Amino acid sequence: MDMVDSIRSTPVLPGLAPAAVVRGVSYAYGDGANRKVVLENVELVLDPGKFVVLTGHSGAGKTTLLTLIGAIRSLQNGYIDVLGVRLTNDSERQAREVRRRIGFIFQDHNLFGAISVFRTLWLTTELADMPLSRMEAMEKALGILKKLNMSEHLHAFPGELSTGQKQRIAVARALMNDPKLILGDEPTASLDHAASMLVVDLIKEHVLRNSASALIVTHDERIFDFADHIIRLEDGQMVLHK
Ligand SMILES: Nc1ncnc2c1ncn2[C@@H]1O[C@H](COP(=O)(O)OP(=O)(O)O)[C@@H](O)[C@H]1O
């Protein structure tokens, strides 16, 4: 049984297509003597309702893979189907579609200093073509922020927030468009234990309630307990651990 089959051998919700299918994806940085292969023929299926942890040493290619699945980086080889949209090495229109529909939690938050927390969250729904009124957006934002202990910061600007608070806003933003796929790049890296657990609980709850999938890059072993599967990137390839 190869890894893709074994990852699928646990029961999935009937009739629902995978959130993401990665087939034959290789990736290299640089050219000539500087060429460095980071991913080699990676295969992965992310089924609905699953919380999957992606781990591996620093420089293993975790961020590279996550940004390929999230359509933030263009593919070189192979293809990735994300929520039914096929990404190849030539799919800018498809990439825009994927970016609107998924939730991506960047390692460095990626918040704009001049845009308030509420505007950031509302903007996410606008970009996803969700027609929410100001009141509706506020209600939705507060519902998410409350679960992250961040509701009092609804009208704050990023400069007024600590690193850990910014990270929680980045998590909230990734959930505003009701994504069927959440990609998180070390989303708890600057959080203490209590805040990390709030983030993991929130993502896990979203996954179960919406039959969504989450692929979360982390080194945090406390999060491993919450994972349906743990995958390790080693020498450019996937190794299934659980
Ligand atoms: N823009 C880039 N140009 C050249 N090499 C890069 C670039 N981004 C990442 N790399 C290299 O690719 C490898 C994988 O990086 P990355 O995907 O960020 O790993 P991880 O997230 O697992 O730490 C590392 O050796 C890194 O130095």
Ligand SMILES: [Mg+2]
């Ligand atoms: Mg990384």
